[in-house]
Amino acid sequence: MKIDILSVVPALLESPFSHSILKRAKEKGLFEVNVINLRDFSTSKQKQVDDYQFGGGAGMVMMCQPLADAIDTLQQDQKYDEIIYMTPDGATFNQKIANRLSLKENLLIICGHYKGIDERIRQHYVTMEISIGDYVLSGGELAAAVVVDSIGRLIPGVLSNETSALFDSFQDNLLAPPVYTRPADFKGWKVPDVLLAGDPKKVDEWRTNQSIERTKERRPDLLED
Numbered sequence: 001m002k003i004d005i006l007s008v009v010p011a012l013l014e015s016p017f018s019h020s021i022l023k024r025a026k027e028k029g030l031f032e033v034n035v036i037n038l039r040d041f042s043t044s045k046q047k048q049v050d051d052y053q054f055g056g057g058a059g060m061v062m063m064c065q066p067l068a069d070a071i072d073t074l075q076q077d078q079k080y081d082e083i084i085y086m087t088p089d090g091a092t093f094n095q096k097i098a099n100r101l102s103l104k105e106n107l108l109i110i111c112g113h114y115k116g117i118d119e120r121i122r123q124h125y126v127t128m129e130i131s132i133g134d135y136v137l138s139g140g141e142l143a144a145a146v147v148v149d150s151i152g153r154l155i156p157g158v159l160s161n162e163t164s165a166l167f168d169s170f171q172d173n174l175l176a177p178p179v180y181t182r183p184a185d186f187k188g189w190k191v192p193d194v195l196l197a198g199d200p201k202k203v204d205e206w207r208t209n210q211s212i213e214r215t216k217e218r219r220p221d222l223l224e225d
C-alpha cells in the first residue's frame, strides 16, 4: 500500500511512521508513506496556500489552486482508491473504516489547516472525509498520523502474528480482554488461574467472557450496533 499525504507542515509527519511496526512494514516493502509539501505547488511568489474567506469572518481558507494542482500532478502517475480529507466534520474514524482502508492500494490524504480547505476541492476531488473525534486540532497532520498508523498495522503481513489484529479492541464490536505477563504473582496480585492451567479452550472462553463483560461495562453502545 502507498499513502501520499499533502501537508503545509510536512515536518509534523517526519517521524510517526519510522518506528516499530510501521518501520518494519516499510522495510518489508508492504507500506510506503510519502509526505508532500503543498507549498511546492503554489504558483504565487510567496508560496501562498491560504487566503481570506469570502463573506468575511476570522480565519484563513486553504486555496483551490495549490490543492488542485497538487492533486492533478499526483494523479498523473497513479489512480487513488480514495482521496481523504481530514476534517472535524467528517465521518468519525473507527476500526471498521480502518479495516476497509487497509485493503486499498493507493490513498491520498489531505491535511487541512486554518478554517479548512475551499469547499470546491471537497466537492470535486475529495472522496472521503474523516474526523478522528469531536474535538478540533490545529491541523489535520496528527489526525492523518492516527489514521495511517491504524491502517498500516492492518495491512496483511505487517503484524508478525497476523492473528493478533483479530483480537484487537473493536474487532467484532468488542473491547479486548485483559492481558498478563510474568511473574504470575506480583506483590500478591495474582494472574487468573485459567491463564496458567494450559487449557486453550478454557482460555478462549474466559477471554470472550471478559471481552463481553468489559464492553458491557465500558462501552455498552458497541453492543447495540
Ligand code: ADE
Pocket (backbone or CB within 6 Å): 086, 087, 088, 112, 130, 131, 132, 133, 134, 135, 136, 137, 138, 139, 140, 143
Ligand atoms: N483537523 C482538525 N481537527 C480534526 C479532527 N478532529 N479530525 C480530523 N481532522 C481534523
